[in-house]
Amino acid sequence: MTTTSPPTSGRPGADPSTIIEVSHVTKTFVSPDGSPLPVLDDISLDLREGEIVALLGRSGSGKSTLLRCIAGLIAPTAGEVSYRGQALNGANPGVAMVFQSFALLPWLTVRQNVEIGLEALGIEPRERRERAERAIDTIGLDGFESAYPKELSGGMRQRVGFARALVVEPDALLMDEPFSALDVLTAQNLRAELLRLWQQKDFPTKAMLIVTHNIEEAVILADRIFVLGANPGRIRTEITCGFPQPRNRHDESFAALVDQIYGLMTGRDTRPPAHIWTQAAPGEGSPIDTPLPQASVGGMAGLLEILVAHGGREDLPKLAHELTFEVDDLLPLVDAAQVLGLAEVDDADLHVTDDGRTFVAADILESKQIFARRARERAPLVRAICNALHTTKDGNLGEGFFLDLLRRGFSEDEARQQLRIAIDWGRYGELFDFDANSGQLALDHSSAQPGI
């Protein structure tokens, strides 16, 4: 039912069922200090009539950037996006978007929010109103035409988001994590409803492209899934997902595919940051080419404890499900445990290492020592901070020093995030401390650590 194949490379645009074709798209932003920040690398894919395609990747893998290129809101640095065989030169005329944040105008009613897209197309008021009412009806918002967004629940607001996109009858519907701001049940409900509408003959769009970080969501909805890797974003694999709808997440084959994708997104055959880290001998790797996973020590320690309580080995999708964690929440914790050598992934199983067991069983002082040693050996940013602080007379340095270094390879937000994680790790290991008032990092002299 399911096949994995190498990424599709540019197909001839002559296929009449091809709506959108992305051909060798690269996008590079400029970081604040002027150095290039590659976000998308040589992406090729297509969207054809009658299919739902998912772009699946972890946060930061460039999914939103790719979707904005496809919508023609930003131009690729290299490569091309074409719509119905025509290269884009500005906004894509055949698409409408649904956003994670709903992006509704709070001072307009539901009906006015839905009519906005039609106004832009120059459609006269009577027809606007009729079409808006039809779309509102279709998406289950009947009776809420005059309500304002603030009066609606998250699920209802996103219905407005869908109605606003569908009312223009786009050739293709683009969705950027449309369900991820909703609670689990609301998301499930709206997803099922979207599928139900999609299967009706009069659904006003011919193809859907959904960006998501949620593996199960991709497997529930999509006919094809493109799995993106990060740093920079590139297509790791294309998966054809042929199970009939409606799909049952408890089916063996469904679970097997979810497992396979979990493996892909954490595994050694790919190149997530953790891979480089665990391969690097101590002393190798720089804070820029080996970013810290976005994981707190508390979160990672919690995951290890649960893992040990499960006998030391557990299936990742099962763990995520039990913890009602999203992939984006779970995978950084898995990365952190892998980076520190406290756990390993094979296939989609996470298992604890001997050091991981010791870390969980030890008293707090010993856990901290294990953690500190591992972090200094394997986390370049933690090591770099320790080393820099040791070179100063009083063991103090301002955060600005480290942020300047990090900005060479990260955006402003990411640089701050990296430093925040390193401080969390350094504090836990009693390697160094941070005074938020003065903005100073300082060696922790109370530390139980032997000298560096």
Ligand code: ADP
């Ligand atoms: P995703 O949607 O997969 O989370 P994004 O496409 O939002 O990823 O972002 C990918 C990377 O590009 C991130 O590192 C982000 O900081 C960076 N980025 C996105 N937009 C810009 C921009 N306008 N300028 C600089 N960097 C950007």
Ligand code: MG
């Ligand atoms: Mg995004």
